[in-house]
Amino acid sequence: NTEKLSSARFAEATDAFVEEFTASVSFDQRMAQQDIQGSLAHAAMLNKIGILTAQELADIQTGLAQIATEIQRGEFVWSIKQEDVHMNIEARLTDLIGIAGKKLHTGRSRNDQVATDIRLYLRAEIDLILVQLHRLQLALLNLAEQEAATIMPGFTHLQVAQPVTFGHHLMAWFEMLSRDKERLQDCRKRVNIMPLGAAALAGTSYPIDRFMTAELLGFTRPSSNSLDSVSDRDFAIEFTAAGSLLMVHLSRFSEELVLWASAQFNFIDIPDAFCTGSSIMPQKKNPDVPELVRGKAGRVTGHLMALLMLMKSQPLAYNKDNQEDKEPLFDTADTLINSLRAFADMLPNIRAKRENMYQSAKRGFATATDLADYLVRKGMAFRDAHEVVGQAVRLGLNTDRDLSELSLAELQGFAAAISADVFEVLSLEGSVAARKHIGGTAPDTVRQAIATARQNLAD
Numbered sequence: 001n002t003e004k005l006s007s008a009r010f011a012e013a014t015d016a017f018v019e020e021f022t023a024s025v026s027f028d029q030r031m032a033q034q035d036i037q038g039s040l041a042h043a044a045m046l047n048k049i050g051i052l053t054a055q056e057l058a059d060i061q062t063g064l065a066q067i068a069t070e071i072q073r074g075e076f077v078w079s080i081k082q083e084d085v086h087m088n089i090e091a092r093l094t095d096l097i098g099i100a101g102k103k104l105h106t107g108r109s110r111n112d113q114v115a116t117d118i119r120l121y122l123r124a125e126i127d128l129i130l131v132q133l134h135r136l137q138l139a140l141l142n143l144a145e146q147e148a149a150t151i152m153p154g155f156t157h158l159q160v161a162q163p164v165t166f167g168h169h170l171m172a173w174f175e176m177l178s179r180d181k182e183r184l185q186d187c188r189k190r191v192n193i194m195p196l197g198a199a200a201l202a203g204t205s206y207p208i209d210r211f212m213t214a215e216l217l218g219f220t221r222p223s224s225n226s227l228d229s230v231s232d233r234d235f236a237i238e239f240t241a242a243g244s245l246l247m248v249h250l251s252r253f254s255e256e257l258v259l260w261a262s263a264q265f266n267f268i269d270i271p272d273a274f275c276t277g278s279s280i281m282p283q284k285k286n287p288d289v290p291e292l293v294r295g296k297a298g299r300v301t302g303h304l305m306a307l308l309m310l311m312k313s314q315p316l317a318y319n320k321d322n323q324e325d326k327e328p329l330f331d332t333a334d335t336l337i338n339s340l341r342a343f344a345d346m347l348p349n350i351r352a353k354r355e356n357m358y359q360s361a362k363r364g365f366a367t368a369t370d371l372a373d374y375l376v377r378k379g380m381a382f383r384d385a386h387e388v389v390g391q392a393v394r395l396g397l398n399t400d401r402d403l404s405e406l407s408l409a410e411l412q413g414f415a416a417a418i419s420a421d422v423f424e425v426l427s428l429e430g431s432v433a434a435r436k437h438i439g440g441t442a443p444d445t446v447r448q449a450i451a452t453a454r455q456n457l458a459d
């Protein structure tokens with residue numbers, strides 16, 4: 001079938017280049033299964049309200065089932081003459097079953113059809129993303145549990161600040177991902193509303209049963225306004241915004257993995273299977289996976305901007321602009337699934353170099369704040385304590401020693417109130433163990449946080 005769509009209206013054929021330029025079938029054929037699913041529900045509803053006979057419905061069902069198989073097997077012949085996925089499938093259906101195929105589009109427009117397909121597609125993609133997100137969260141919990149008592153330097157300004165546990169650091173990533181998950185789940189609620197029935201823009205004069213189609217397609221309810229239903233793509237923007245935030249989180253995570261895997265930090269080992277070599281430098285082992293994920297954050301954020309600008313200033317109702325929503329949306333979903341999957345696969349194989357982390361915390365005067373807090377407990381005002389500890393750090397720097405390596409007599413030279421129990425607070429272990437309030441870095445607190453998180457994840 002190569003006839004021009006609504007050819008009767010036109011006196012001349014479409015310009016060959018325009019045909020190519022306006023066709024979307026090269027990319028929207030990804031929604032073929034959703035398109036068929038939507039048509040099956042629409043046909044069942046048309047039968048219920050008496051527009052299709054039982055035989056016509058049966059023919060449509062048989063024809064669409066065959067088309068689904070042809071597509072799955074890669075045997076379906078897509079044609080840009082038929083412009084998009086919807087017209088391609090409808091044309092093939094009519095080829096296969098004749099007149100009943102021509103009745104399928106009764107009370108429907110491609111405008112509500114495409115909006116329905118996208119929502120069905122996106123709903124399924126969100127579910128796939130959530131599966132990978134869940135895997136990554138589990139991997140984080142497992143690694144955090146293993147490293148609950150591993151001491152590393154915590155940073156501000158990328159300078160050693162205070163000791164933390166590696167488990168605690170990993171749980172920070174877990175928290176970010178938990179919020180990303182909530183955002184996606186929330187977005188899914190608004191995706192799962194059914195536009196079908198809005199027709200081109202004004203609804204239809206047939207006595208359609210939108211609750212029936214909504215139920216058949218697993219939508220929560222039919223949409224409330226036909227103009228809005230066919231024209232807004234805010235659900236796609238919302239998804240891409242949530243996806244951008246998720247990718248931004250992964251980019252921060254990536255950045256740390258890249259830094260930690262460097263010889264200069266040397267905190268972790270990323271397994272060979274997730275790295276590549278260099279074509280010129282034989283010694284290189286490059287952390288490609290986190291680098292690539294870091295880069296892909298830019299790509300997804302770009303898609304968000306594209307969709308926002310696509311929607312901006314569009315008059316009601318449907319405009320062809322909206323055909324441009326699909327590629328950014330599909331690529332966002334692909335990128336999220338693949339990035340999360342790569343991280344979920346990689347994380348269980350990351351090995352913490354505990355001794356290096358420990359030594360790095362030790363070299364950075366990470367317990368200076370603990371010493372100041374100790375002096376406060378001995379009665380000194382915090383600002384004075386801050387000053388005194390600064391002097392002790394200077395002595396440490398000049399003599400290449402950590403605070404815990406200064407003698408009691410040296411420390412007492414800075415503040416008479418210091419006694420032998422000071423070495424407890426100067427130790428990295430003492431420092432982290434003291435932070436045992438909710439949200440703190442103490443190993444037992446971290447284990448508690450992991451247990452709670454595991455519980456929440458299972459619910």
Ligand code: ARG
Nearest residue numbers: 024028084110111114322323
């Ligand atoms: N291919 C179109 C899209 O992706 C389907 C809807 C076309 N509707 C129309 N009136 N041209 O948006």
